[in-house]
Amino acid sequence: MKKIKILSFLMAMMLALAACGSDDAANSGGDEGSGEDGGTTYTVGTDTTYPPFEFEEGGKYKGIDIDIINAIAEEEGFKIELKPMDFGGIIPAILADQLDVAIAGMSITDDRKEKVDFSDPYFDAGLTLVVSEDNNDITSVDDLEGKVVAVKNGTTGADYAEKMKEEAGIKEVRQFNDSPSMFQEVANGNADVLIEDYPVIAYAIKTSNLDLKTVGDRLNGDQYGIAVKKGENQELLEKINSGLQKIKDNGKYDEILNRYLEE
Template identity: 45%
Template sequence: MNRTRRLSTAAAILAALTLTVGLSACSGGDDGADGELKDSYTVATDTSFVPFEFKDGGEYVGFDIDLINAIADEAGFTIDLKTTNFDGIIPGMQTGTFDMAIAGISITDERAKKIDYSDPYYQSGLRIGVPVDNTDINSVDDLAGKNIATRLGSTSADYIKKNIDGATPKEYKQLDQAYLSVANGSTDAVLYDAPNVAYYIKTKGEDSLKMVGDLLQAEDYGIAIAKGQPELVEAVDAALKSLKDDGTYDKLFEKWFGEKPQN
């Protein structure tokens, strides 16, 4: 009698354990199991980096927005787009608020300690913008000792601090503020990502700003991915390669920059 009870108890425990394992294997859903893609990811972006991402008529548009949507479609997941200031993107990824980010984020060794990156998707660099009537600043050497507008938390701010003697970076959360500070004389020049400087001058600042000097510090943009998601890095890289191979990437590039990519 006692032996029968012991056997029954053991069987009940085994059945409970089996049920628990089965439920664990079936759980996860949208969260995804280890090594598997989730159904949806939260993607951070900024809204003031034309033509990569900006708000137009209540809608978020731009090269980065089109690209991340195409990558998501190709990889088979959906995205929940969230906007934040540029300097809040990496901290948000570190705390788990965002899974990914696309916002013209330059690939650097320092950032790679905190986040992972996709393969590069855009080659950029830094350019100088000055008032149209300025004749004193013609190259990076002429920026020594000047007040230089740039974006808060950007690689251009680091460049100013490390490479331009006596210069003071004036960092702004919104890029329009940086450009306007040059136009109204609050700063001497703006130093920022080449495509954004060119686009701003072409669309808004043609009468107030001009570009001078050579392209500085060639750098690549990558899609930022929160650490610990190698399956997502692999999926994004594979999707990006497919979009380049089938011509989709070239079409998006030409749509936003008016020409096909050079490389």
């Protein structure tokens, strides 16, 4: 009788363990980003020295890009983990599988599209020349001969300056890892002019005592996109595009822009 009871107990234990194993297998193969258990978490690279798109205030990250990716995540049922870094390191981090997504005021360019896949455009930007308030000598690219131009490393502004260096007769293109250092270089008179995305510098001039001003027409018509690793994250890219369209349709997108930019 004892043997029968022991055998019955062992069989019951084996059945219980088998059932637990089945549940674990089912849970590990759940639908990514379904939202049923809070959703998949994606690591998102961003440059938090780039207001109004991303910046730190009161120990929290905020800005147009931060609010947009959070709104998309909410709509699509996934979570994000922000990973601040220098802009120039973002695409290398995606290629090294250290990031799933990047949103950092990143212009969609042919060169970048060779390395990453972009979402649908989410913002129309454009480069502009910026000089100190008392500088009346520079009003266009035609005035850059013999001048020192400050740019941010890895940006389309840096690319533009390097491409125009010989044609415009630029004396030196000086690169910086963050926007504040670049702004200060021109404000202090150590560089003659900087090249920056118009909405970024317009916001910086409006909210800070930079003693800078924008001059001339916009140099190009950049559009910003959200990036993922090329050819390897199509499902995630579809979620991002879906969420982006949803927040445009339901008004959240306009609310975010109006929060940081004046009409």
